[in-house]
Amino acid sequence: MNRPHVVILGAGASRSCCEIGDRHGRPLPLMDDLIETLELQQLIDEAGLDLTEQNFELVYSQLAKVDDFEAVCERIENQLFEYFAALELPEHPTVYDHLVLGLRPKDFIATFNWDPLLMQALRRADGFPRPSVVFLHGNTAIGYCMEHRPSQVGPRGGRCSQCSRPLRHSQLLYPISEKSYSEHPLISLSWSMLRDALESAYILTIFGYGAPSSDVEAIALMQDGWGDPSTRNLEEIEIIDLKDSDTLAETWAPFIHSHHYRTCTSFYDSLIARHPRRTCNAVWSGMMNLDWPRENPVPANAAWSELREWVIALANDDPDEASPPDS
Numbered sequence: 085m086n087r088p089h090v091v092i093l094g095a096g097a098s099r100s101c102c103e104i105g106d107r108h109g110r111p112l113p114l115m116d117d118l119i120e121t122l123e124l125q126q127l128i129d130e131a132g133l134d135l136t137e138q139n140f141e142l143v144y145s146q147l148a149k150v151d152d153f154e155a156v157c158e159r160i161e162n163q164l165f166e167y168f169a170a171l172e173l174p175e176h177p178t179v180y181d182h183l184v185l186g187l188r189p190k191d192f193i194a195t196f197n198w199d200p201l202l203m204q205a206l207r208r209a210d211g212f213p214r215p216s217v218v219f220l221h222g223n224t225a226i227g228y229c230m231e232h233r234p235s236q237v238g239p240r241g242g243r244c245s246q247c248s249r250p251l252r253h254s255q256l257l258y259p260i261s262e263k264s265y266s267e268h269p270l271i272s273l274s275w276s277m278l279r280d281a282l283e284s285a286y287i288l289t290i291f292g293y294g295a296p297s298s299d300v301e302a303i304a305l306m307q308d309g310w311g312d313p314s315t316r317n318l319e320e321i322e323i324i325d326l327k328d329s330d331t332l333a334e335t336w337a338p339f340i341h342s343h344h345y346r347t348c349t350s351f352y353d354s355l356i357a358r359h360p361r362r363t364c365n366a367v368w369s370g371m372m373n374l375d376w377p378r379e380n381p382v383p384a385n386a387a388w389s390e391l392r393e394w395v396i397a398l399a400n401d402d403p404d405e406a407s408p409p410d411s
Contacts, residue, residue: 085364086190087286089356090278091183091215092306093195093202096292096325100351101179101201107172112199115140115296122167124160131156142298144257161257168198168256169224169240173205177391179351180205182382183291184214185395186360191215192281194274196293196302198256200225203239212395216281218274219254220265220302227251230269237270265301275305282309286364288339289354291324295335306339313341320367321345324354357382361398 099112106112113121118140119128128143131153144160147153173180184205187193193215195202203225206214219226229236229244229251236244240253254270265275282288288310295303310316321340323332329347333340351357358379359366370376383394 085286085368087284087364088281089187089191089287089289089363090281090285091187091191091193091289091291091356092278092293093193093197093291094293095197096294097179097195097351098197098199098201098292100292100324102171102174106201107174110167110171112171118164119143122163124163127156127160127163141296145298148257157257164198165224165253165256169200171199171201173201173208177386177388178205181208181391182360182384183351183356184209185212185391186356186382187215187363188361189213189215192278192285193217194220194278194281195223196221198222198224213399216277218277220271220274220278221258222254222256222271224253224256227253228270235269235273265305279305279309282306283311285310285319287320287322287355287367289322289324289356290336291351291354294325294327303338310339313339316341317344318371319344320355320371322355323347324351325349352382352384357384361402 095112095114099114102112111121116139119125119138124140128147131147131150133143133146144157147157147160178201180201183193184202193202195217198221200223202217203223206217225240226237227240227242227250228238229247229249231244231249232246236246236251238245238251240251242251243249244251255268266272316339319341321336321344323336323345325332325347326349327335332347333345336345346355348354355363355367358381359377360380360382362377362380366377380398383391386394
């Protein structure tokens, strides 16, 4: 099966990756506790706004509407960028390492997250065939140069491979009520790639993304790529989230065809963790042929040496896989 497995990551995925904090114990914030975690309340108070709302994106949207708060918004973005850019994966294999190694080059990850953890996991999987990745809201780990076609994207702090100019770091904050993903070229390109991937996807996994009702354009663009759910009667949607199954089914109803969805609260109960690098084949066999293959779960507690040996053996067992590394 050459169709892709598409994975969309929200803040809940990064928190799941570092449940007790990053390598240095720093917590991974969600939108509802970001103001407290990053100690932004003082900056908000300086703006003179009396806000009861604690969702960061909604608070920032109110600040960004007022020209007099431009300096405050800039300080908030700088503080946010500094915090997220400093986050590091723990030394041991994590959910993101298992996610990256559990997918193939034909597969696709789109993340809303600002933290650099996914990029770090991709670097740690260097030498193994890895999925494509795009960043839907910018990211502290990447830089870009839009002077060329195709646009050049690389690690933040690097230089453009075409013109040697320093790569510009990506913008992170946009007023959520006024987001226009078509205005920023890098973000627009990322969304275009996601739409294409969704059109051809056989499985869509939504991991820790709550589909906020305020981010109307994001949901509309995703629906545009996925299309009318009545035409996706063979595909499968999987939602990894702590919310109850009924709530998740209601949230994602515009994407779901009939009963073609499943939910779980842990990545390690997901299709990727139970059928790594074989998800689409496994679902096709189970749904179409009524013959679910034997599970070969990710060794969640394995050290790096054991995990690498396991991935190499998994790749060697499938003639469709690219040649794995020697070590």
